[in-house]
Amino acid sequence: MSRSERLLELIQTLRRYRRPVSGQRLAEETGVSLRTLYRDIATLQAQGADIEGEPGMGYILKPGFLLPPLMFSEDEIEALVLGSRWVANRTDSDLSRAAANVLAKIAAVLPDDLKPKLEGSNLLVPRAFSELEEVVDLSLIRKAIRNEHIVEIGYIDAAGVETERRIWPFALGFYDRVRVVAAWCEMRSDFRNFRTDRIQRMEPQGKRYPRRKAELLKSWRIAEGRDGSSDTANI
Amino acid sequence: MSRSERLLELIQTLRRYRRPVSGQRLAEETGVSLRTLYRDIATLQAQGADIEGEPGMGYILKPGFLLPPLMFSEDEIEALVLGSRWVANRTDSDLSRAAANVLAKIAAVLPDDLKPKLEGSNLLVPRAFSELEEVVDLSLIRKAIRNEHIVEIGYIDAAGVETERRIWPFALGFYDRVRVVAAWCEMRSDFRNFRTDRIQRMEPQGKRYPRRKAELLKSWRIAEGRDGSSDTANI
DNA sequence: CCGATACTGCCAGAATATGACAGCATGAGC
DNA sequence: GCTCATGCTGTCATATTCTGGCAGTATCGG
Numbered sequence: 260m261s262r263s264e265r266l267l268e269l270i271q272t273l274r275r276y277r278r279p280v281s282g283q284r285l286a287e288e289t290g291v292s293l294r295t296l297y298r299d300i301a302t303l304q305a306q307g308a309d310i311e312g313e314p315g316m317g318y319i320l321k322p323g324f325l326l327p328p329l330m331f332s333e334d335e336i337e338a339l340v341l342g343s344r345w346v347a348n349r350t351d352s353d354l355s356r357a358a359a360n361v362l363a364k365i366a367a368v369l370p371d372d373l374k375p376k377l378e379g380s381n382l383l384v385p386r387a388f389s390e391l392e393e394v395v396d397l398s399l400i401r402k403a404i405r406n407e408h409i410v411e412i413g414y415i416d417a418a419g420v421e422t423e424r425r426i427w428p429f430a431l432g433f434y435d436r437v438r439v440v441a442a443w444c445e446m447r448s449d450f451r452n453f454r455t456d457r458i459q460r461m462e463p464q465g466k467r468y469p470r471r472k473a474e475l476l477k478s479w480r481i482a483e484g485r486d487g488s489s490d491t492a493n494i
Numbered sequence: 495m496s497r498s499e500r501l502l503e504l505i506q507t508l509r510r511y512r513r514p515v516s517g518q519r520l521a522e523e524t525g526v527s528l529r530t531l532y533r534d535i536a537t538l539q540a541q542g543a544d545i546e547g548e549p550g551m552g553y554i555l556k557p558g559f560l561l562p563p564l565m566f567s568e569d570e571i572e573a574l575v576l577g578s579r580w581v582a583n584r585t586d587s588d589l590s591r592a593a594a595n596v597l598a599k600i601a602a603v604l605p606d607d608l609k610p611k612l613e614g615s616n617l618l619v620p621r622a623f624s625e626l627e628e629v630v631d632l633s634l635i636r637k638a639i640r641n642e643h644i645v646e647i648g649y650i651d652a653a654g655v656e657t658e659r660r661i662w663p664f665a666l667g668f669y670d671r672v673r674v675v676a677a678w679c680e681m682r683s684d685f686r687n688f689r690t691d692r693i694q695r696m697e698p699q700g701k702r703y704p705r706r707k708a709e710l711l712k713s714w715r716i717a718e719g720r721d722g723s724s725d726t727a728n729i
Numbered sequence: 730c731c732g733a734t735a736c737t738g739c740c741a742g743a744a745t746a747t748g749a750c751a752g753c754a755t756g757a758g759c
Numbered sequence: 760g761c762t763c764a765t766g767c768t769g770t771c772a773t774a775t776t777c778t779g780g781c782a783g784t785a786t787c788g789g
Contacts, residue, residue, distance in 0.1 A: 476614075
C-alpha cells in the first residue's frame with residue numbers, strides 16, 4: 260500500500276472510533292510501526308486534519324473528511340463556486356459559514372493566476388431579500404434530521420390555527436421563498452410538510468424516532484407523487 | 495522540492511502554455527529528467543488530469559485545476575453537496591452536468607461508510623418546475639461573459655416591444671424565477687439588465703468589448719445602489 | 730509516585746524515486 | 760518511404776525518502 264493510501268485509511272480508521280484511540284492501536288490497524296504512525300499523524304495534521312492527541316488518552320478526529328487530490332474542469336469549478344455562493348446567501352448561518360469556508364479553502368490552494376478567476380466569477384446569486392422571519396434555528400432542524408430525532412413544534416397552519424405536534428423530521432426542502440420540513444406527524448399519523456417560517460417553537464426531544472429517515476423519505480416521495488396536489492412533488 | 499509539490503507545479507506550468515509544450519521543455523522547467531517527467535505525466539493522468547500528448551507535438555492540458563488534498567468538516571461537505579444540487583437542478587445543462595460530475599467525483603473518493611451520508615443527505619432542492627422558456631442557450635451567455643465578448647441580442651422588453659441591441663455582458667444573476675444578464679447596452683449607453691427568457695435571439699460577435707468585466711461589475715453595483723429602484727440592488 | 734500515552738531524535742536498512750541510456754511508436758513534412 | 764520531433768517503455772544503478780527500532784522526554788490522571 261502506498262503512503263498516501265495509508266494516510267487515507269488512517270483517517271478512515273480514526274473516524275470509525277468515536278472515542279480516543281491510542282497510537283499503538285492505530286499503528287496495528289494500519290499495519291505500521293508506532294514511530295511511523297506518529298509521523299503519519301503529523302503529516303495529516305500538516306494537511307489540515309483536525310486530529311487531537313492527549314497524553315494518556317489517545318487520538319481523536321473531529322468530524323470531517325479528507326478529500327484526496329481531485330481534478331476539476333473549469334465548468335466544474337464554476338459550478339462549485341456558484342453552488343457555494345447560493346448556499347452562502349440562501350441558507351441558515353451555520354451552513355452559510357461552512358460554504359464560505361469551502362470557498363476560502365479552495366481559493367487558498369488555487370495557483371495565484373487563477374484566484375481572480377474564482378473570486379471574480381461573474382455568476383451571481385442575490386442575497387435573499389424578502390426573507391420570511393424564522394423564529395426557530397434552521398441548524399437545529401438539520402441536526403434533528405441528521406440524528407433522526409423526534410421534535411415537538413408549535414405550528415401555525417395555512418388557516419392561521421396554531422397546533423402542537425410531535426413530528427419525525429426527515430428532510431428539509433429549499434424552495435425559492437420558503438423552506439419546508441418534511442416529516443411524519445404523530446398527530447395526523449401521516450406525512451406533513453411544515454414551512455419553517457410558520458414554526459413558532461421547537462424542542463428536539465433528544466431521542467430517535469423508530470424509523471430510518473431514508474425509508475421515510477422514500478415513502479414520502481411515493482405519497483407525494485400519488486396525490487399530485489402538492490407542489491413538493493418534484494422536490 | 496517534494497514530489498507532490500513538483501506535480502502541482504507541473505500542472506501549473508502546463509496551464510500557463512496554451513499551445514502544446516514538449517516534454518523536454520517541461521522537464522527543464524520543473525528541474526527533472528525527461529524520463530521522470532514522463533513518469534510524472536503518467537501519475538497526473540492516473541489522478542484524472544486531462545493531459546493529452548501527441549507524438550511530434552507535445553503535451554497540452556485541457557482547462558482544469560488539480561485540487562490538492564483538502565480537509566472538509568461535516569458542515570462543509572453538506573454545504574458542498576447542497577450547493578451542487580442546487581446548481582444541478584437550477585442552471586443550464588452544461589453547468590448542471592458539471593455539478594453532477596462534482597458530486598460524482600467527491601462520492602468516488604469518499605470512504606464507503608460515508609457514501610450513504612452524501613447520497614442520502616436530506617437537504618433537498620426542488621427541480622425548477624415552472625421554468626420560463628428560454629430561447630437562447632445560457633452556456634453561450636456564460637461563455638461570452640467569460641471572454642468579455644460583445645453580443646447582439648433581440649430583446650422583448652417589459653412593454654412587449656422587441657428591439658435589437660449590442661450589449662457587453664459581464665454578469666449573470668440567478669434569481670428565484672428568472673435569470674438576468676447584466677450588461678452595458680450600447681444603444682442606451684448605460685447599464686441594462688436583461689431577463690434571459692425575453693432574449694429572442696443572440697449572436698456572440700466573437701470580439702472583445704473595450705472594458706474589463708470586473709470593472710463593469712463594480713460600476714454597475716454602484717449604479718444599482720444609487721437609484722435603488724431595482725430589485726437587483728442586492729445581487 | 731506510577732502507568733499510559735503523546736511526541737522527538739537518531740540511525741541503519743527497506744522501499745521508492747530518479748536519471749541515464751537504449752529502444753520502439755507515431756504523426757507531419759518532404 | 761525517409762527523416763525528424765516527439766511520445767512512451769524497459770532496465771538498472773544510484774539517490775532520496777520512508778520506515779522501524781530504540782532511547783529518551785513530556786504530560787495527564789490517579
